[in-house]
Amino acid sequence: xxxxxxxxxxxxxxxxxxxxxxxxxxxxxxxxxxxxxxxxxxxxxxxxxxxxxxxxxxxxxxxxxxxxxxxxxxxxxxxxxxxxxxxxxxxxxxxxxxxxxxxxxxxxxxxxxxxxxxxxxxxxxxxxxxxxxxxxxxxxxxxxxxxxxxxxxxxxxxxxxxxxxxxxxxxxxxxxxxxxxxxxxxxxxxxxxxxxxxxxxxxxxxxxxxxxxxxxxxxxxxxxxxxxxxxxxxxxxxxxxxxxxxxxxxxxxxxxxxxxxxxxxxxxxxxxxxxxxxxxxxxxxxxxxxxxxxxxxxxxxxxxxxxxxxxxxxxxxxxxxxxxxxxxxxxxxxxxxxxxxxxxxxxxxxxxxxxxxxxxxxxxxxxxxxxxxxxxxxxxxxxxxxxxxxxxxxxxxxxxx
Numbered sequence: 035x036x037x038x039x040x041x042x043x044x045x046x047x048x049x050x051x052x053x054x055x056x057x058x059x060x061x062x063x064x065x066x067x068x069x070x071x072x073x074x075x076x077x078x079x080x081x082x083x084x085x086x087x088x089x090x091x092x093x094x095x096x097x098x099x100x101x102x103x104x105x106x107x108x109x110x111x112x113x114x115x116x117x118x119x120x121x122x123x124x125x126x127x128x129x130x131x132x133x134x135x136x137x138x139x140x141x142x143x144x145x146x147x148x149x150x151x152x153x154x155x156x157x158x159x160x161x162x163x164x165x166x167x168x169x170x171x172x173x174x175x176x177x178x179x180x181x182x183x184x185x186x187x188x189x190x191x192x193x194x195x196x197x198x199x200x201x202x203x204x205x206x207x208x209x210x211x212x213x214x215x216x217x218x219x220x221x222x223x224x225x226x227x228x229x230x231x232x233x234x235x236x237x238x239x240x241x242x243x244x245x246x247x248x249x250x251x252x253x254x255x256x257x258x259x260x261x262x263x264x265x266x267x268x269x270x271x272x273x274x275x276x277x278x279x280x281x282x283x284x285x286x287x288x289x290x291x292x293x294x295x296x297x298x299x300x301x302x303x304x305x306x307x308x309x310x311x312x313x314x315x316x317x318x319x320x321x322x323x324x325x326x327x328x329x330x331x332x333x334x335x336x337x338x339x340x341x342x343x344x345x346x347x348x349x350x351x352x353x354x355x356x357x358x359x360x361x362x363x364x365x366x367x368x369x370x371x372x373x374x375x376x377x378x379x380x381x382x383x384x385x386x387x388x389x390x391x392x393x394x395x396x397x398x399x400x401x402x403x404x405x406x407x408x409x410x411x412x413x414x415x416x417x418x419x420x421x422x423x424x425x426x427x428x429x430x431x432x433x434x435x
Contacts, residue, residue, distance in 0.1 A: 060392025064384045067391040068424055074399055075116040075417040082414055087149045090127045093120075096401070097412035103145040103153065106132050107172045107226045111366070112414050113179035115421030125180040126189055132173050133193050140203025142169025144226065155222070156229040164222040166229065167213055170200040171243035178250040181257065194254055198263075201251060204244060210277045211270075213240035217295050227303070227366060228292075228341065230352040230359050235295030238282045238304040245271045245278070245313055275313045288321035289343075290314075297349045299342050302326075302333055306370035309377075310423055323377040330375075330382065337390025338363035338403055339371050362402040362409075365390055365416035369423020376427045387424055 061067040082097040086104065094101040095108035109128060112119070120128075135143050135152035143152045144166045154165035174197050181190050205222070207214040214236050215221050223229040225239040248271030255264035282290040284300065290308055292301040305322045308314040314322060326333070332344025340363050342348070353360040368390055376383040393403070398411035 060395060061388055064387055064424075064428075067387045068421070068428075070391050070395070071417055071421055071424075072116070074394065075112070075414070075421060076119045078399065078412055078414045078417055079112055079116060079119040081412070084148065086131075086146075090131055091124045092131075092146075092148060093124075093128070093414070095414055096410055097414070100410060103147045103158070104128070104131065105145040105226075106143055106176065107168060108415050110172045110175040110179070111419040113176065113418075115369075115418035115425075117179050117183050120183075122184045122186070125183060126186065129176050129180040129189070129193070132176055133196050136173065136196055136200045137165070137203075140170070140199045140201075141165035142171075142173040142200050142203075144169060144223075156226060161229060162220050162222040164205075166223045166226060167205065167215060167237065167240045168225050168243055170204045171240065171247040173197065173200050174247035174250055175243075178254060181254060187258075190254060190258060194258060197251055197254070201244075201247060204240075206244075207236050210236055210281055211274050212236035212277050212281060213244055215293070224293075227364070228359050231292075231297050231348045232350040232352075233293040233297040235293045235298075236281055237293045238278065238290050238301055239292070239307065241274055241278050242304060242307050242311060242313060245275045246311055247271075248274065275311075278308065278313055279315060279318065283318060285321070288318075288325045290318075290322075297351075299346055299348060301341065302339060302343065303341055303367040303370070306339075306367055306374045309374040310370040310426065319374065319377060323374050323379075326371065326375045327379045327382060334371075334386065335363040335403060335405075336393035337368055337386045337388070338365045338393070339367045340364075356404050357407075358402060358409075362404040362407075364402045365394075365399070365413075366419055369420035369426070371423070372420075373423040373427045373430075376430070380431070383427065387420070390420065 061070055078097055082093050084092045086092045092104035093109055095105050131146055135146055141154050143154055144156050145153050153159050155162050156166055177193055177197055205214050215234050217234040220232055224233045224237045248267045252264045252267040284291055287300055289300040289305045291298050309319045309322055333340045341359060347355050348360055351360045355361050372383040372386050397408045399413055399417050400408045401410035401413040
């Protein structure tokens with residue numbers, strides 16, 4: 035037995051300096067970077083598997099001890115880039131966990147504890163007065179990805195009306211149709227990757243997620259031949275997309291703002307996601323891409339992206355400056371970012387992906403970075419989600435659009 039098992043440290047000791055350097059070296063091409071990301075994404079997903087009290091396989095955001103629950107949005111983000119890393123049973127079981135825990139009033143979860151307890155607010159229920167503003171949208175995302183892979187008609191018939199119920203529960207502004215967070219105290223957290231930011235008013239990112247979820251719900255209704263419902267949800271998504279273009283756009287800067295009342299800063303992630311979804315029109319998309327190119331050094335570190343423009347911080351945020359969601363750099367939005375940047379500078383878009391993988395190979399696939407700080411290694415969404423935008427960029431190039 036022992037002769038067939040050589041510990042990693044012994045392998046490292048036997049490797050030459052040149053071999054070690056080669057193993058840590060960054061990819062030479064975009065194709066090599068994508069191949070590495072695909073492998074890393076699959077590795078992290080399988081390494082991160084945990085078992086809930088009822089025996090269901092759970093996939094928390096990080097490999098190892100750290101995030102001790104099954105987070106909805108992080109799971110959805112692994113599906114965006116690496117759905118084939120899961121078995122059909124794992125996908126169906128996970129979807130039923132999240133859909134089955136939609137609250138009586140339609141609220142979607144933030145996460146589900148390993149003992150099966152649903153948690154509707156970030157910070158294990160401590161942040162905000164009401165459920166997080168993106169739970170419903172990400173519930174639809176998980177269901178949509180699950181159906182796309184499994185094509186299980188029984189599953190779809192079982193859950194589709196629950197998806198309508200949770201979408202109808204999203205807090206929205208009746209005048210604009212946009213996802214809305216009330217301005218009386220800390221009503222609720224916005225998009226989970228900004229859950230420390232106390233936004234108020236209509237909010238950009240959750241509204242973009244609503245557009246995406248509406249389109250996906252329309253797809254699911256088409257699959258069960260409920261054409262009127264499919265048309266209704268597509269129309270609703272289109273109407274919210276129009277409001278986003280009108281309400282949040284700042285033509286002077288060339289970016290979308292994050293919210294309308296409190297924390298109105300320009301949102302780099304949200305602007306990139308708007309382009310990726312096709313919500314931004316051609317003029318807006320070009321302006322955003324130009325901003326990314328012209329301000330690249332201020333918003334990118336080793337292929338990872340700041341939430342806000344360089345030197346800008348959230349009006350109110352529980353995270354200290356230059357940490358976490360308030361000035362640090364994340365891989366999560368890199369796919370949307372390069373999809374956008376590619377409109378004006380394909381070479382720089384490619385280099386961004388190469389730089390990202392180079393940093394991952396050297397310092398680990400972390401949740402966020404700032405300078406020499408690399409926090410929470412083995413973070414699933416950092417490897418998985420960028421793949422969706424990168425692949426979309428490559429496909430657009432092939433089509434010539």
